[in-house]
Amino acid sequence: MTTITTEELAETTLLRFATAGSVDDGKSTLVGRLLHDSKSVLTDQLEAVERVSASRGQEAPDLALLTDGLRAEREQGITIDVAYRYFATPRRRFILADTPGHVQYTRNMVTGASTAELTVILVDARNGVVEQTRRHAAIAALLRVPHAVLAVNKMDLVGYDEKVFAAIAEEFTAYATELGVPEVTAIPISALVGDNVVDPSANMDWYGGPTVLEHLETVPVAHDLSHCHARLPVQYVIRPQSADHPDYRGYAGQIAAGSFHVGEDVTVLPSGRASKISGIDLLGEPVDVAWTTQSVTLLLEDDIDISRGDLIVPSKDAPPTTQDVEATVCHVADAALTVGHRVLLKHGTRTVKAIVKDIPSRLTLDNLSLHPHPGQLVANDIGRVKIRTAEPLPVDSYADSRRTGSFILIDPNDGTTLTAGMVGESFAAPEPVKDASGDDGWDF
Incomplete structure (x- = not known):
């Protein structure tokens, strides 16, 4: 393992990035390969992975086990929770979040990407851009993640065909540009074999761009905060x-x-x-x-x-203070968020009583269409909300600051986190609506 001195670490920059993609696209394998080939895996960790892999009858270590830490994840072969890993190279330090690919866990992708400066979106070269690919691109755009990497995985299963890669890269880049993603870098890889993850691939001499790690080490980190x-x-x-x-x-x-x-x-x-x-x-x-x-x-x-x-x-x-907050939110709780819902709003270190006055629209991520006045948001839904707080809050626009322009809604009864919000963010300009909350006794 490469030894990095304290002095070297102090001089390196930090990059937070997240992985996303559909089920079985190879996110956990990519992260495992990245850790393994960059010599960021401890010996006892690798030995444990080798033992589990051998018990399953696998000849080579299953590197996905380096991030799929929950027993249920290992048994099902899918990622459920967000797996965070920390590693460093002589050029940069990294905090990565391996997020789930199943649509049921879209809310976990929001959690993992909320602080990311770069998102790696994987696509299976055999399947191309699918609905979940578009969902994750839309979420990355809403969260204003400044950099996106399209990793076209499993190129070994399509014969390392340049035309397959080019078609997928063109389709995804066009879609991401429409969403407003500022930068997309497409890289053809095979996470299982190791092509273009850390080391350049000998099987794709037609590709002259960076490997995944090289791009992660060199992408500009503005630290705009x-x-x-x-x-x-x-x-x-x-x-x-x-x-x-x-x-x-x-x-x-x-x-x-x-x-x-x-x-x-x-x-x-x-x-x-x-x-x-x-x-x-x-x-x-x-x-x-x-x-x-x-x-x-x-x-x-x-x-x-x-x-x-x-x-x-x-x-x-100084930002303006207001009791009326309009935001785009991702609902993360199993219980629905409804018009008239009494909640606690936590912004920074301040927590105040609030009420959901209206839900003007819900976003359909499949085609970016709007469902007007849905009345409620359920788990994994993204929508627009209007909230009235009991006390004035000094809030920034999420476009100005991802930290002071964000908040969470909490259930006052049991402390459950209900919703993650982005102040002022809008995926469309909803039509003005009448206040449908009714008189509930919380007259702020």
Whole structure:
């Protein structure tokens, strides 16, 4: 196994990516091959896979077992849950999410791709682009994943035919472009054999592009959150009982986007109170500047009533607060989401009561058509919702920030996550509708 020093890791960038595709397209095998051929598999893990594979009568190790961790997945030969794996090469660190291919688990694909910067969508070369391929492309577009890789798998089963690959790549690229996917890179592979996964294939000399790993290592990672509107959701107010710091009052949290610096004018939302940053503590040490994903403590010049759930933002770049949220959502719970449904809305570190005022439309992913006023959303449905919250929320558009423009809806009775939402995102412009919620006593 290639040894990577701490210094080398510190200098590499991080890429989050997800795999998607239909059942039996070979997603788990691709991930297993990627880990195996990049020398990212521990010896005991490989030995365990070899034992299980031998017990099934397989001559070669089934690399899909490196990601299919649940017993039910191994028995059925399918991926059910999202399997996360972490590995690194000298050029880059990776967090990958192997997502299920079955339509029943579309919601899990949403979970895996929600933080991804790249999606690898697999297609079986024998079957070409199918309905589930289009569903996953549509979801990647809705989630604004900036990069997409079309991996045309099982090329060994079609004789490594260039024409087969070219036809599939052309069809998928045209569809993805229509959806608004900004970039598609098509790569012909055989995950089982290893063609063009880590090492270039000797069987496809007509292909001159990168391997999957080479593309993953070199695709630009903008980390655009560092350039987004600065946002710090407050997680905790720190008041140490110390004689050395009797007046210390810090507001701790992880910076969701942008950067903050000492001396900057800031506003606390939703109260709207303004102050100035007098200090920033990072890992117990004072710093002048802090940026996205760092967990910090901000100190302000003024004593302001701030608590968990508040949002600290630059005064010159404060988002509007609203009690009316319109969003595209993916429903993930087994119980339906209905008009009039009372829920809890969690945005950042803030959780407020809310009610579903309307469901204007539901998206049919097969052909991207809209079903108007469905009345409810069931598991795996994607639709538009209008929500009224009990308290004002400072929300960004999902197009501006995937972190501060997203939220989840929670069942107030048992804490079940119902729905994942993207503020302001729209797959179409639904017609204005009348409020169909009725009078239910939650008059916000």
